[in-house]
Amino acid sequence: MAGPGWGPPRLDGFILTERLGSGTYATVYKAYAKKDTREVVAIKCVAKKSLNKASVENLLTEIEILKGIRHPHIVQLKDFQWDSDNIYLIMEFCAGGDLSRFIHARRILPEKVARIFMQQLASALQFLHERNIAHLDLKPQNILLSSLEKPHLKLADFGFAQHMSPWDEKHVLRGSPLYMAPEMVCRRQYDARVDLWSVGVILYEALFGQPPFASRSFLELEEKIRSNRVIELPLRPPLSRDCRDLLRRLLERDPGRRISFQDFFAHPWVDLEHMPSGESLARATSLVVQAVKKDQEGDAAAALSLYCQALDFLVPALHYEVDTQRKEAIKAKVGGAVRVPGRGAQGHRLVLQPGPAAAGHLCPGPAPRDGPRQATPPRCPRRGFGCHGQGGGSWQGAGCPGPVPARAGGAAAAAGRGALRPQAGAAAC
Ligand code: ADP
Ligand code: MG
Numbered sequence: 398m399a400g401p402g403w404g405p406p407r408l409d410g411f412i413l414t415e416r417l418g419s420g421t422y423a424t425v426y427k428a429y430a431k432k433d434t435r436e437v438v439a440i441k442c443v444a445k446k447s448l449n450k451a452s453v454e455n456l457l458t459e460i461e462i463l464k465g466i467r468h469p470h471i472v473q474l475k476d477f478q479w480d481s482d483n484i485y486l487i488m489e490f491c492a493g494g495d496l497s498r499f500i501h502a503r504r505i506l507p508e509k510v511a512r513i514f515m516q517q518l519a520s521a522l523q524f525l526h527e528r529n530i531a532h533l534d535l536k537p538q539n540i541l542l543s544s545l546e547k548p549h550l551k552l553a554d555f556g557f558a559q560h561m562s563p564w565d566e567k568h569v570l571r572g573s574p575l576y577m578a579p580e581m582v583c584r585r586q587y588d589a590r591v592d593l594w595s596v597g598v599i600l601y602e603a604l605f606g607q608p609p610f611a612s613r614s615f616l617e618l619e620e621k622i623r624s625n626r627v628i629e630l631p632l633r634p635p636l637s638r639d640c641r642d643l644l645r646r647l648l649e650r651d652p653g654r655r656i657s658f659q660d661f662f663a664h665p666w667v668d669l670e671h672m673p674s675g676e677s678l679a680r681a682t683s684l685v686v687q688a689v690k691k692d693q694e695g696d697a698a699a700a701l702s703l704y705c706q707a708l709d710f711l712v713p714a715l716h717y718e719v720d721t722q723r724k725e726a727i728k729a730k731v732g733g734a735v736r737v738p739g740r741g742a743q744g745h746r747l748v749l750q751p752g753p754a755a756a757g758h759l760c761p762g763p764a765p766r767d768g769p770r771q772a773t774p775p776r777c778p779r780r781g782f783g784c785h786g787q788g789g790g791s792w793q794g795a796g797c798p799g800p801v802p803a804r805a806g807g808a809a810a811a812a813g814r815g816a817l818r819p820q821a822g823a824a825a826c
Contacts, residue, residue: 406442406483413440418495420538420554422447427490438475441486445479452556456484459555462530469674470521472541472553491551493542496599500537504606508636511603513716516672517550518599519662522592523669525558526658531588533557535595536576537602547719561589574618575608579650582622590652593661597647604640605631609648625650639666671709673717678727681710 405413405426413426423443430436443456463474463486473489493499496514500506506514518540525532532539532555539554557571568585570577578594581587602608609628612618628648630641643666646656662669671677688703711731718724 491541497537
């Protein structure tokens, strides 16, 4: 049996160990595969008796969405099974815990760290947006970290997620009051843009330590959600202008005036195009190849512009690379081997050696004929809602944030039993 006090449940093929966390309707355990690989996984156990019709639907949608997608910043569903008591979602294990714990252990995150996380979240959301999927329960508890040493963010808990085209409107209240967009509460009419509001709340909490609507009671929370007041940004800590601009545009109460998905992905503070990724080095490489060509053709201006663009990808490539040797190689190139091609100069040093992984190594070209190596790369022109553990639960229902989370199910438990369509092992990811 799963549940507090009973210890982890038994599941064929796995040894379930410590409890990693629990949410509105599931308890998640760390587990080891009994097979030789001893693979570590996280198993989300949902007690069948806690499921009502709505939560069965949610669970099915969660499985259906997750099994069909694969993205570096979305938690991977490896398989699912069930027995007479529970349904088990076997997922990739995220050793860094969730973002809520990460933020609160540090009180606030530096802007630089928040930006990297935001880029990773944006890339997951872009992937979902392209597939018309809205998450609808974005909050730090549903965002996991791959590890604490080198945390990569992984979006999780698709229990409320929905297939939603841009023109789709929904009316059911879903999510967590603190992160819920005002139009969901006030108008009961909303679309995928509610996710952008929640992103704003998460960013606000990461930078200032608590969400904008942190309150001591539900009444106070409801008043803040329903008010027309513009969300004020604290003056401290000091933040970049771009960062403040993005916060203001995400935390726009009117969805019609809120930043759009496309503008969010392209916002200079997010700048998804230059996010450190496995493609950064390849893109830098390709730009350098073009720059070399332009330079050889005598078009120094075009070459310079291409080198600058290449640098915009090289720096993220440096952040992304984990292999120390390759990192050093990139660092050396970024820091010392790039020269501004001068008038008629062939003196730039960034020459590429095409290669396999990581798009080859960047290696210095022949010694310059026109002077020493240039060291500088070219420059282009408390306690209450909002505190931990309170008000953070997820809701779904027709009413305003009330005390009973509908997803917790309960009485109508048996309703969905036996209606589960998927077969064990069918989540072929
Ligand atoms: P619920 O749908 O009940 O809210 P979640 O999927 O959000 O369940 O999981 C509850 C908590 O369990 C998360 O907030 C997180 O702390 C922990 N958790 C969930 N999945 C994993 C995972 N794959 N690796 C590590 N911890 C996890
Ligand atoms: Mg959750």
